[in-house]
Amino acid sequence: MPRFNWNAQRARALPSTLPALTAVLIVGDYEHLPFVSVILAALLLLSLLLTRRSGPAAKVSWIDGAVLLVAGLEVPSLMLSHYRPNGWDRTLGLLFAAAVYLIFRQIVRSRVQLVAASSIVAGFGVWLSVGALTIFGHRLDSLHIAGFEGIVPFREMLTGRSGYVGGEWFTLVLLTFPFALLLAVVAFSAGRRWLGALTLIPAAVIALELTTTCSRAVFFALVAGLMSLTCVSVLYGLIPWRRGLTLLVTSLAVLGLILLIGNTMFPGVGSCYIGHSESSQARSAEGRLSIWHSAIEATRGSRVWGVGSGNSGFLLSSNADESADSAFAARTFSLPVEILVEKGIVGICCYALLILAILFELHRTLRSSTVDHRSGWIALVAFTGIVMGLFRDLTYSSLMAHPVTLSLFFALIGILSAAKEMKPAEPATGKPRRRNKR
Amino acid sequence: MISPRQLLPIPIILGLLACEYKLHVQKRAEDNLPSFYSALVNGDVDEARSRIAEAARLSPGDARYAAWSAYVDGQTVPTEASECSQVAQPLTVSQREAAERAVAGYQMAAQLNQFDAQFHHNMAWLYHRLGEDQRALQEFETAVRLDRPNPILHASFGLLLESIGEVNRADGEYARAIALSPQLIDSRFFEDLKQRSAERATHVLKTSVSLLGESDNPILEAKLGRIYAELGEKARAALLLSDPLRKLPNLPLAWANLGNLQVASGDTDVALSSYRKATALDPGLVMPNLRIAEIYRGNGSTRQALQSFQMTARNADAKLPPSVSHDFRLYHGSRQPIDSQLPTVLFRYMNSCDGPQAYEAMAELNPKARDAAYYRTRARDCEFIQSPYRICPVSPASRPK
Numbered sequence A: 001m002p003r004f005n006w007n008a009q010r011a012r013a014l015p016s017t018l019p020a021l022t023a024v025l026i027v028g029d030y031e032h033l034p035f036v037s038v039i040l041a042a043l044l045l046l047s048l049l050l051t052r053r054s055g056p057a058a059k060v061s062w063i064d065g066a067v068l069l070v071a072g073l074e075v076p077s078l079m080l081s082h083y084r085p086n087g088w089d090r091t092l093g094l095l096f097a098a099a100v101y102l103i104f105r106q107i108v109r110s111r112v113q114l115v116a117a118s119s120i121v122a123g124f125g126v127w128l129s130v131g132a133l134t135i136f137g138h139r140l141d142s143l144h145i146a147g148f149e150g151i152v153p154f155r156e157m158l159t160g161r162s163g164y165v166g167g168e169w170f171t172l173v174l175l176t177f178p179f180a181l182l183l184a185v186v187a188f189s190a191g192r193r194w195l196g197a198l199t200l201i202p203a204a205v206i207a208l209e210l211t212t213t214c215s216r217a218v219f220f221a222l223v224a225g226l227m228s229l230t231c232v233s234v235l236y237g238l239i240p241w242r243r244g245l246t247l248l249v250t251s252l253a254v255l256g257l258i259l260l261i262g263n264t265m266f267p268g269v270g271s272c273y274i275g276h277s278e279s280s281q282a283r284s285a286e287g288r289l290s291i292w293h294s295a296i297e298a299t300r301g302s303r304v305w306g307v308g309s310g311n312s313g314f315l316l317s318s319n320a321d322e323s324a325d326s327a328f329a330a331r332t333f334s335l336p337v338e339i340l341v342e343k344g345i346v347g348i349c350c351y352a353l354l355i356l357a358i359l360f361e362l363h364r365t366l367r368s369s370t371v372d373h374r375s376g377w378i379a380l381v382a383f384t385g386i387v388m389g390l391f392r393d394l395t396y397s398s399l400m401a402h403p404v405t406l407s408l409f410f411a412l413i414g415i416l417s418a419a420k421e422m423k424p425a426e427p428a429t430g431k432p433r434r435r436n437k438r
Numbered sequence B: 001m002i003s004p005r006q007l008l009p010i011p012i013i014l015g016l017l018a019c020e021y022k023l024h025v026q027k028r029a030e031d032n033l034p035s036f037y038s039a040l041v042n043g044d045v046d047e048a049r050s051r052i053a054e055a056a057r058l059s060p061g062d063a064r065y066a067a068w069s070a071y072v073d074g075q076t077v078p079t080e081a082s083e084c085s086q087v088a089q090p091l092t093v094s095q096r097e098a099a100e101r102a103v104a105g106y107q108m109a110a111q112l113n114q115f116d117a118q119f120h121h122n123m124a125w126l127y128h129r130l131g132e133d134q135r136a137l138q139e140f141e142t143a144v145r146l147d148r149p150n151p152i153l154h155a156s157f158g159l160l161l162e163s164i165g166e167v168n169r170a171d172g173e174y175a176r177a178i179a180l181s182p183q184l185i186d187s188r189f190f191e192d193l194k195q196r197s198a199e200r201a202t203h204v205l206k207t208s209v210s211l212l213g214e215s216d217n218p219i220l221e222a223k224l225g226r227i228y229a230e231l232g233e234k235a236r237a238a239l240l241l242s243d244p245l246r247k248l249p250n251l252p253l254a255w256a257n258l259g260n261l262q263v264a265s266g267d268t269d270v271a272l273s274s275y276r277k278a279t280a281l282d283p284g285l286v287m288p289n290l291r292i293a294e295i296y297r298g299n300g301s302t303r304q305a306l307q308s309f310q311m312t313a314r315n316a317d318a319k320l321p322p323s324v325s326h327d328f329r330l331y332h333g334s335r336q337p338i339d340s341q342l343p344t345v346l347f348r349y350m351n352s353c354d355g356p357q358a359y360e361a362m363a364e365l366n367p368k369a370r371d372a373a374y375y376r377t378r379a380r381d382c383e384f385i386q387s388p389y390r391i392c393p394v395s396p397a398s399r400p401k
Helices: A006-027 A036-050 A062-072 A074-079 A088-107 A111-146 A152-158 A166-189 A193-211 A216-235 A241-265 A279-302 A312-318 A335-367 A373-392 A403-419 B009-030 B033-042 B045-058 B063-075 B093-112 B117-129 B133-146 B151-163 B167-180 B182-186 B188-196 B198-212 B218-231 B234-247 B252-264 B268-281 B287-298 B302-318 B322-330 B341-349 B354-365 B372-379
Strands: none
Touching: A006 A036, A006 A088, A006 A111, A006 A403, A036 A088, A036 B009, A062 A074, A062 A088, A062 A335, A062 A403, A062 B009, A074 A088, A074 A335, A088 A403, A088 B009, A111 A152, A111 A166, A111 A193, A111 A403, A111 B268, A152 A279, A166 A193, A166 A216, A166 A373, A166 A403, A193 A216, A193 A241, A216 A241, A216 A373, A279 A312, A279 A335, A312 A335, A312 B133, A312 B322, A335 A373, A335 A403, A373 A403, B009 B045, B033 B045, B033 B063, B045 B063, B063 B093, B063 B117, B093 B117, B117 B133, B117 B151, B133 B151, B151 B167, B151 B341, B167 B182, B167 B198, B182 B188, B182 B218, B188 B198, B188 B341, B198 B218, B218 B234, B218 B252, B234 B252, B252 B268, B252 B287, B268 B287, B287 B302, B287 B354, B302 B354, B354 B372
């Protein structure tokens, strides 16, 4: 019998736990923990030491370069900021997220690591969702006692938790959803159907909470994500088109069923998404358009570099018109507009390069003959999460507002980037590995 | 040999450590503010100065610290007499120097952050006190341009205009303020305006109506409803308040104002339901809680009345000036919502006396309560709230040289 090698086990345990430790730091909402970024820096240093020093795996990818570019943009942005003290916490948030990306990118190589990290995030998502659904129920009861009916006009006061603005909360929960899907993908691709079905429960709970947000942007971000998942999988031959169509119809039907359950629990939720817009929804849309217009107009003097991180609220407040209808707006309600306002055209170019790098990396991963079929699915689900986050933030600016959401987003980018370097799964019965279908 | 990918984390690690250090220093600076505020409240100017100087030393780029430092200097500059019969007292040499230092401090703050209207607002009143009314007007115009939707700024601008004799322009600014926030009608500010001239107060309200215009926008309709209620057109007011609530039932102030109309027409039960809706939508509101308490008291339900009065008083005490919540949302380094005294004096003047009324009622309903003496003291809060600035028109001849 071979002797148990403690040193080897310890050496293997360390990289295995790094992604999970990073996930714990993310969901711990680091603002409330002192010097968390120092701990993360230490983890990143550790990942640096554990990174392979030679071979194709040591190459810098396009996403690596784009993330470094986006992080490096913070230096001139801070120097040229209209009010620098506002930018430090945003810069720290972005660097934190970049560090998270690098840790996932450098370290995640096995399903075990991925499952460990994803379980923590998915569990966090379930915990948030259960709490939010309970709060939703209590607040709805108090409105009914007061004599109100319906849900749509009161949606802002029904959702969210203290410490988070409602819209940021929705984005946070939305970004835990792809991690729950990753668990299912790993289980199904390992041939464990019952386990896979079980791992869909966290995803279902999170989706239930997302449908009760009454946010059309969030709901249609889910739809957009599921559609991109199936379309890209068919496009790259991961599944035949008939199966892709079945998957799409099934997933949308399940989403519809979840919405039905939500509407049964809280009658009126379904009307948030179906039928004519209510007055409050129409006003919400009009208000956003007005804010985007005035935000873009106000950046006329700072189009190249923007006004600096964290200063969009000042710009909006100082350019608000005197309309008696206008409420105080501290955010731009659109991520592209926020980047334009705070980082300028230079920032738009840098972030656009990041998106192009993500698309290119996905293409390379799904086209590669050396990448395992299962790794392809992992990359695709991570991409789905990125699509959901970006779609949602087309009409809200929450990704960069809170370090947790930004870190989760960059963790997904890291997983996508790491997918092609993941170890192929050992066959359960000794059968040869399947190659990617083309 | 180190691979290129191994080098990637190095700039990120350095950046993380640098940012963490910077934020740590910002936090240390911010930690001086509670002591600064306590020193201000206790009148310990030297301690306040040293605390804010320490904060500014740690974080020299923070405009708020420069402004607070200016504020301390401005504290030694007395405001003008509020009685029209009194002549404005001239500043002594040391007071003049303090005012000029304060102006310089606010100018530095404005250079650090060009977006903050509050600095220009405070500078305007200091210039006025120094006798430089043209510069005061310029600063106020800058302040209003930087924060147009702020009703308190418009009302404050009106006070300055009125004190230098530009009554028509002042009324225009008052009308803008009320169009932005009709709740100003319940404030001491509007009460004083009515006492100075009921005609002018009515004219201001009618100007507000024309500023809001005819619209099917539910928010504007609700605002018009409140103004028409004050103008005595109750039927029109009721229509303008109930119609938007069909489209947007999530307007707490509209429900509260509708409740007031229902009480006036004798429908107490319906009014109670409207007030409950207002408090369900916004539990922090003061006025509807006070009205609920008054209805309970009228019905003889003393215990429920007391609970509602206590809720009113709690909400009134917890209410932060809009400038504070504004700063808290826009200044990311701000961790302590500081209740600055200058905006608070102005804020209280622009606020209603609902809180003191609640304390008065609590003292009356339970005269043997342990805190009865405290309640009676708080009940007199409104007596001491005067305009922070002289608001009687002063002819140029009577101004001290």
